Amino acid sequence: MLRRIKGVRYLSSKYFPNEPTSPVVKTASVPGPKSKQINQELGQVYDNKATYFVTDYFNSYGNYISDADGNKLLDVFCQISSIPLGYNNPKLIEAAKSDEMIDAIVNRPALACFPSTNYAQILKDGLLAAAPPGMNKIWTSLCGSDANETAYKAAFMYQHSKIRGNKPFSEEELSSVMNNKAPGASEMTILSFEKGFHGRTFGSLSTTRSKAIHKLDIPAFDWPVAPFPKLQYPLEEFEQENRQEEQRCLNKLEEIIENAPKQIAALIVEPVQSEGGDNHASSEFFQGIRDITKKHNVLFIVDEVQTGVGASGKFWAHEHWNLTSPPDMVTFSKKFQAAGFYYSNPDLQPKDAYRQFNTWCGDPSKAILAKAIYQVIKQDGLVSKTANVGDYLYSGLQQLVNKSDKLKNLRGKNFGTFIAFDCVNADVRNKLLADCRLNGLNVGGCGESGVRLRPTLLFEQKHADLFLNILEKVL
Known part of the structure; x- marks a missing residue:
């Protein structure tokens, strides 16, 4: 089934005039012999067990990824949803060569202590310009796991601050926390959903529920887990069954919160459970979650690490839900080439210095890339x-x-x-x-x-036709 669309102008040609018109496969296997050899050498010093093939990024271009053997594959995975505008996009190269970028790279600052003169403007023109509706503040971090980890910390500090009021930390809190004991060390929890994935650092891994291999041998917090709906497809044929399934999950969620032995500080959920199988739910389900969190004073964190920055047909996937009130925090990474979380309530920022802190607190160079990415997305209506x-x-x-x-x-x-x-x-x-x-x-x-699709935002109908033709041939 060869598909051809006539009379369609392709924006990708503006950025990638020499992009291949179709894939090029030169070897009898992928990975090919050169890729296998390089990977074998790499494996002597680096854990490479998850390698698909060794990539030649110098020759990857647009929607095509090139491997070490010269094969050029149409890429609809894009570094696990992390390439927003194609390989070697000239606008990003331009940003990378700027004096602003050189300064950020060679003088990488400890941002919380020594923020650069232009960091506020970099954020204002990029990451903050793209903030989800109802949010006007940001904390920048190092990766998606770190974004979620710092959001959890913000939730715990916020909830304890509400309990403590204007009182200073007690001597008992200050001494017990040094031994990882209450009341200084929190006994509150973060609730997540079955099949969810939120990262691999200790706190985020405790909320990850997608695959056992991710969690084996690692100590974990005893935090609650709620069921996520298992929808039946096609959706239009199972409307009643899916409504009942979602209501079952909402009822169970509220039951877990009401009967929790320890206070639940926050709940985290993905708009689509990506690593766990691309599991969807309806807007009504997520509005139900919002209503329950409001009712029980549980903070609502939306993990948009994989779903954010345009791929869903909205800039932020949770915009599809039309919530009556925005989430408390939205975490991001991947397609923005930067990471962190958005919020609006100033009380989610701790009042004392060094509480939400690490050396770099993100990276101005990544925020500069995010700014360039956002400007292309807006300029071209991607x-x-x-x-x-x-x-x-x-x-x-x-x-x-x-x-x-x-x-x-x-x-x-x-x-x-x-x-x-x-x-x-x-x-x-x-x-x-x-x-x-x-x-x-x-x-x-x-x-x-x-099987999940994660193409660039410059993936167009001609690329879709190639994808569909290849998939049909393989089937």
Whole structure:
């Protein structure tokens, strides 16, 4: 089924005039011999067990990733959703070569102690300009796990501050905390959902529930977990069943909060549970969560590390929910090439110095890249364009799923290019991913048998056609 769209102008050509018109596969296997050799050498000094193939980033371009053997694959995985504007985007290269960037890199500051003269403006023109509705403050951090970790710290300090009032720390608090004991060390908890993924540092890992291999052998906090809806597809055929499933999960959530032996400081949830299998839920479900957190004075943290920055057809995926009140915090990373969390309540910023703190507190160089990314997205209207190409891509996938006995549970309708489907089992999924690479397509898995799409914001209809043709051939 060869698809061709006539009369369509492609914005990607503006940035990548020499982008390949189709994938190039030169080797009989992917990874090829050179990639295997380099990876073997790397493995002698570095843990490389998760390597797909060794990448030649100098020759990766636009929507195509190049490997060490010269294969050029259409990339719809994009460094686990972290390449927003294609490989070697000239606007980002321009930002990288600026005097502002050179200063940020060679004089990397301890931001909390020695902020640069231009950091406020860098944030104002980029990360803060992109702030979710209802939010006007930011804390910058080092990665997605760190973003969630610092949001948890903010939640704990906020909740204890409410209890303490204007009183100073007691001698008992100051002495007990040095032995990791209450009352100085908090006994409050963070609630997360089954199949959720929030990172791999100690606090964030305690809220991660996607795969056992992520958590084995690591000490964890005894924090509560709530069920996340298991929707049935197609959605229009299971409306009543899915409503009942979501209500069951909301009822259980409230029951857990009401009966928790320790106070729940905050709840964290992804708009789509990405690593856990690209699990979706309705806007009504998330509004239900917001209502419950408001009722029980639990802070509501939305983890937009993977869903944020345009891929869902909204700049922030939680904008699809039309909440009656905004979340308390929204964490971000990946496509912004920077990390941190947004908020609006000034009380989420601790009153004493050095409480929310590390040496770098983020990185001005990453905030400069985020500024350049945001400006391209706004200038070229990439969020609405991603929504449109997502509709086109979903429609083509629907045709393939309908006639295939190997695919099921297509999801992500009206959600930009943040689309996924399941294979009938893990073996079929793993073979499909490998065969796609052999045919010039780099795509990633998630959950037990899921396939997730994470293309750039400059992924357009011509790329969607190539993707659909390759997938059909592989099937």
